[in-house]
Amino acid sequence: MSLKEIGEFGFIDKISRGCLIRPEGVVTAIGDDAAAFHGKAEQLLLVTTDLLVERVHFLRQATSGFNLGYKALAVNFSDIAAMGGNAREAFVSIGIPDDCPLEFLEDLYRGMQHLASEFTVNILGGDTTGSKQDLIINVVVTGMADPSELLLRSGAQVGDIICSTGCLGDSRAGLHLILNTIGIDSPELRALFDAHVLPKPCLQEGRLLAASGCVHAAIDVSDGLSSDLGHIMQASGVGARLVAKQMPISPHLQVFCSRFGFDPIEFALAGGEDYTLLCSVERKQFGRITEEYRKAFDRPLYPIGEITDTGRMELVETDSRLRDITPAGWDHFKRK
Numbered sequence: 001m002s003l004k005e006i007g008e009f010g011f012i013d014k015i016s017r018g019c020l021i022r023p024e025g026v027v028t029a030i031g032d033d034a035a036a037f038h039g040k041a042e043q044l045l046l047v048t049t050d051l052l053v054e055r056v057h058f059l060r061q062a063t064s065g066f067n068l069g070y071k072a073l074a075v076n077f078s079d080i081a082a083m084g085g086n087a088r089e090a091f092v093s094i095g096i097p098d099d100c101p102l103e104f105l106e107d108l109y110r111g112m113q114h115l116a117s118e119f120t121v122n123i124l125g126g127d128t129t130g131s132k133q134d135l136i137i138n139v140v141v142t143g144m145a146d147p148s149e150l151l152l153r154s155g156a157q158v159g160d161i162i163c164s165t166g167c168l169g170d171s172r173a174g175l176h177l178i179l180n181t182i183g184i185d186s187p188e189l190r191a192l193f194d195a196h197v198l199p200k201p202c203l204q205e206g207r208l209l210a211a212s213g214c215v216h217a218a219i220d221v222s223d224g225l226s227s228d229l230g231h232i233m234q235a236s237g238v239g240a241r242l243v244a245k246q247m248p249i250s251p252h253l254q255v256f257c258s259r260f261g262f263d264p265i266e267f268a269l270a271g272g273e274d275y276t277l278l279c280s281v282e283r284k285q286f287g288r289i290t291e292e293y294r295k296a297f298d299r300p301l302y303p304i305g306e307i308t309d310t311g312r313m314e315l316v317e318t319d320s321r322l323r324d325i326t327p328a329g330w331d332h333f334k335r336k
């Protein structure tokens with residue numbers, strides 16, 4: 001069946017089932033002129049949005065609807081996580097070209113609903129319209145944060161330990177497999193592929209970091225470690241020194257890099273779309289927070305360097321030499 005056959009309202013009716021996951025506090029969801037829902041007194045309202053355009057951010061032929069929907073929501077959850085918040089409501093608008101089958105769109109909503117229910121987030125509305133050629137998806141996600149626990153990019157202090165909540169570079173390796181149509185012939189390559197298409201937003205991790213009271217700055221790794229750390233440096237007016245030996249490189253990425261001849265450190269530095277959280281932790285509290293983190297998630301919070309007063313980004317190489325690094329990663333306007 002095509003979208004034309006069931007029409008916009010038939011489509012909305014189809015996809016709106018399963019969108020209300022947490023009904024408490026929701027006055028109206030999909031189906032009225034606007035959504036109405038209660039916020040929480042004394043909490044800050046967080047709002048983030050992300051626009052995905054076919055051929056710029058994804059290739060429709062190279063993805064399933066499910067994976068695309070999942071990721072469209074995941075990247076927004078990741079931004080709420082980076083602020084130390086809880087994700088609450090989502091709004092999804094899509095521009096649909098004529099040749100996009102209804103099954104693909106239903107699969108896309110299944111992907112979104114899958115992640116939304118995992119984190120008890122409602123999909124409360126949006127808009128649908130036609131598009132001449134490309135599929136366009138815009139997601140807005142709201143969140144809540146305690147004003148005293150809000151994580152910003154701007155609070156990093158000299159001496160802080162820079163940490164990552166997970167491994168870096170896997171997603172870039174997964175993208176390499178997709179772009180070069182390399183067959184997934186091992187569990188390692190499968191893990192890298194999954195890291196790229198089904199990234200897990202670090203919402204619980206972000207909450208723990210925010211509640212600890214000793215995280216001075218945070219950002220999610222969307223453009224790449226060096227690029228995103230550059231944002232913290234700029235916002236905080238500090239420098240940073242990363243240590244290559246401490247870089248969290250997954251065994252999967254090691255296997256990939258030896259097989260295809262890449263340097264895992266470069267993948268970790270400039271990869272992008274890891275959606276781990278990068279944070280700057282007060283040095284004296286580092287022991288306490290890593291212990292809390294390990295207890296809660298049964299894996300380490302990886303220390304990867306420290307905040308300095310140099311204003312530069314440096315890397316201590318594996319042979320202990322110091323080299324300056326220029327923030328590299330995804331810049332939508334520079335890389336045409």
Ligand SMILES: [Mg+2]
Pocket residue numbers: 078079082219220222
């Ligand atoms: Mg972000």
